[in-house]
Amino acid sequence: MPNRIWRRGVIIGAGIGGLAAARAVSPYLEQVTVLERDDLPNEPAPRTGTPQDRHIHGLLPGGFEALDRLFPNFRADLERAGAVKARGGRDVWMERAGFDPFPQRDLGYDMFGLSRPLLEHICRRRLAQEFNVELRPCSRVTELVASPDQGAVVGVSFKGEGGRIETIAADLVVDASGRAAPTLALLAKVGHAKPEVLEIGIDLAYSTALFEIPDDARSQWVGIMHLPNVPDSTRAGFLFPIENHRWLVALAGMHGVVPPSDIEGFLAFARTLRTPTLYDAIKGAHIVGNIARYSFPGSVRHRFDKLERFPSGLIPIADSICRFNPIFGQGMSVAAQEAVALGRLLERRLELSDPLDGLAQAFLSSIQQLLESPWAIAETDFAYVQTRGARPPDLARRLRRAAALIQLAAQDEAVHKVVFEVRSLLKPHSALREPWLESRVRAVVESVGGN
Numbered sequence: 001m002p003n004r005i006w007r008r009g010v011i012i013g014a015g016i017g018g019l020a021a022a023r024a025v026s027p028y029l030e031q032v033t034v035l036e037r038d039d040l041p042n043e044p045a046p047r048t049g050t051p052q053d054r055h056i057h058g059l060l061p062g063g064f065e066a067l068d069r070l071f072p073n074f075r076a077d078l079e080r081a082g083a084v085k086a087r088g089g090r091d092v093w094m095e096r097a098g099f100d101p102f103p104q105r106d107l108g109y110d111m112f113g114l115s116r117p118l119l120e121h122i123c124r125r126r127l128a129q130e131f132n133v134e135l136r137p138c139s140r141v142t143e144l145v146a147s148p149d150q151g152a153v154v155g156v157s158f159k160g161e162g163g164r165i166e167t168i169a170a171d172l173v174v175d176a177s178g179r180a181a182p183t184l185a186l187l188a189k190v191g192h193a194k195p196e197v198l199e200i201g202i203d204l205a206y207s208t209a210l211f212e213i214p215d216d217a218r219s220q221w222v223g224i225m226h227l228p229n230v231p232d233s234t235r236a237g238f239l240f241p242i243e244n245h246r247w248l249v250a251l252a253g254m255h256g257v258v259p260p261s262d263i264e265g266f267l268a269f270a271r272t273l274r275t276p277t278l279y280d281a282i283k284g285a286h287i288v289g290n291i292a293r294y295s296f297p298g299s300v301r302h303r304f305d306k307l308e309r310f311p312s313g314l315i316p317i318a319d320s321i322c323r324f325n326p327i328f329g330q331g332m333s334v335a336a337q338e339a340v341a342l343g344r345l346l347e348r349r350l351e352l353s354d355p356l357d358g359l360a361q362a363f364l365s366s367i368q369q370l371l372e373s374p375w376a377i378a379e380t381d382f383a384y385v386q387t388r389g390a391r392p393p394d395l396a397r398r399l400r401r402a403a404a405l406i407q408l409a410a411q412d413e414a415v416h417k418v419v420f421e422v423r424s425l426l427k428p429h430s431a432l433r434e435p436w437l438e439s440r441v442r443a444v445v446e447s448v449g450g451n
């Protein structure tokens with residue numbers, strides 16, 4: 001059992017980032033309190049604090065691996081709860097322009113289909129087994145408390161049940177509120193600089209419907225991913241199996257293309273996709289409940305790591321640092337990987353006389369490598385001329401390389417596997433630049449006159 005180096009840690013938010021962070025820091029603190037503004041349900045159910053939870057939430061293999069590290073034998077929890085197992089590369093019918101469908105191959109990884117509320121429910125149940133972790137629902141954080149010299153965060157004020165404002169002291173505060181509002185308000189209050197904010201404006205619109213899986217459903221695939229024909233179209237569609245023999249089906253568009261929220265309009269939009277695969281799957285299926293919508297203005301990255309000063313004892317995490325276009329399914333996996341990184345860092349700092357000194361800076365710089373790949377994927381949205389934000393200067397070259405990689409992946413299982421592993425956050429982005437692959441990518445790019 002590691003030493004407990006501090007007395008109390010407070011986590012703001014019981015979303016995926018907060019639940020994963022609570023587990024990661026719990027070995028190093030006497031007590032961990034998770035403050036969540038919502039009333040937390042005892043069963044898997046949507047809640048107002050996470051309006052995205054009615055939409056498809058795919059867990060990438062890299063995110064599964066991180067959650068399994070935090071909650072050992074997580075696979076058994078998923079299977080017991082009814083998550084649907086699929087083999088990566090083989091069981092999801094992938095359609096991308098020029099490859100309708102993309103070759104199906106078993107790339108050696110299990111993936112799990114389940115709803116976001118069920119995933120949170122499983123994590124909450126596992127956390128409840130930690131003797132020093134307390135989940136406090138109906139507790140909206142109103143303010144972070146700074147030390148008298150304003151150099152550190154020493155507590156948290158929140159509005160609890162009955163509307164009373166309470167303040168608790170904390171040695172470590174993790175901001176997993178999703179928007180970093182408590183952190184940004186504190187920086188302003190103590191007169192610190194604001195972080196640079198990178199944005200990729202895409203105006204993504206999602207409509208999601210739940211269907212009973214028809215008895216005569218095709219067995220060639222377990223799920224469908226229909227990616228848009230970039231840069232001519234933003235229309236995409238996803239079909240994802242979840243617990244209780246249901247499909248979650250999402251239709252998406254960007255830059256003013258908005259999928260409808262009535263079933264007739266939903267089916268009509270599905271018919272406008274390049275292929276009839278998704279429409280044929282759902283046209284006769286029975287819809288359950290209403291169609292949910294979500295508007296996502298764009299990917300956002302707070303460069304807290306570049307600030308010269310950052311309050312000691314405060315760690316922003318997950319969406320509070322970086323939110324990604326959800327189509328790529330990266331947010332929860334990045335959240336879980338960051339939590340693992342935080343736990344590792346705390347373990348390494350056990351021997352220091354003041355483990356808190358420089359912890360935030362060390363954490364924020366250590367995760368930049370982890371963010372490289374998902375942010376590079378989010379930046380591919382700059383392929384659309386309407387996308388707002390600072391375009392990478394080498395965008396055209398990057399897009400040519402990405403197209404070459406897809407072409408090679410279609411032809412060759414080894415390339416397919418490494419592209420899958422990078423996109424699944426199992427391997428760093430640098431794996432795509434290894435010499436054996438680099439020379440092949442260059443040859444394809446040069447063959448079409450690029451560099």
Ligand SMILES: Cc1cc2nc3c(=O)[nH]c(=O)nc-3n(C[C@H](O)[C@H](O)[C@H](O)COP(=O)(O)OP(=O)(O)OC[C@H]3O[C@@H](n4cnc5c(N)ncnc54)[C@H](O)[C@@H]3O)c2cc1C
Nearest residue numbers: 013015017037049052057058141178318319326329331332
């Ligand atoms: C439409 C859509 C689809 C998505 N699909 C996927 C997907 O397929 N795969 C994937 O990995 N990711 C997906 N994501 C991203 C994913 O939802 C987020 O990346 C992930 O939830 C981030 O976790 P988080 O803990 O940072 O934030 P959240 O999960 O949003 O949790 C934040 C929590 O903080 C609470 N909170 C906020 N303010 C306070 C306060 N002041 N006091 C107390 N509590 C507070 C909220 O109530 C909430 O519970 C999708 C996102 C969207 C919008």
